[in-house]
Amino acid sequence: MPMTSVLPNHGADGVSSLDMASLLLCAYELGDFINQSAEVADYLYWKEAVNEDEQVKQLSKQFAKAKELFSECERFGRFHPDYHAAKDKVKHIERELDQIDAVKRFKLAEQQVDTMLFDVSRMIAESVSDTIKVPSNEGKTGGCGGGGSCSCGSGGCG
Structure with missing residues (x-):
């Protein structure tokens, strides 16, 4: 995998600059x-599976309403x-969201991509x-039911 060479340029004063x-x-x-990695392909597959899951959509709507009510109480x-x-x-x-197989797999794939990017x-x-x-x-947590902005379902949870 050859990457473009980053060679220093020499300015008028002879000092090299990137x-x-x-x-x-x-x-x-x-x-x-x-983006061409297996980890990203897996992440995108499970993200789509979560977005298409009717149970996730319903629970995401319920979650958004519950979160709004909790914010008012808070x-x-x-x-x-x-x-x-x-x-x-x-x-x-x-917890209900976390029990859905597509959500579990999405969160795992999301963590794998996050780890790769951190590395x-x-x-x-x-x-x-x-x-x-x-x-x-x-x-930090995110994704479905992780306490952050839920990206599951059509309306999201954030």
Whole structure:
């Protein structure tokens, strides 16, 4: 997999500077390689399966309504009379979503793509310096019923 060579340009003062256009071209080539990976193909397959699943669509609508109600209760804190019931409803629907096979597989595929992207980012950063920090998505959740913006179903949960 040859990537475009990023060679330094020498300015009028003889100091080399990075050719930004070449660097961006390499970045796009790397993105193309990633998009052609089995992990991305698996992710896109399960994303489509989730988006077409009628049960996921129904639960996503219920989840959006429950989340909206919980947000209203949350404004007043745990002392709101419906706070705990609203919170329990959101968690219950999340658990139902998590039991659907397509959702399980989508979340696994999403995690695999996320891990691949993190590994690539880390390799790039470490090739520059061992002390560069690379942000990670550890601790963050997303996708279906993961507490983040649910991308399942037609209306989404966010």
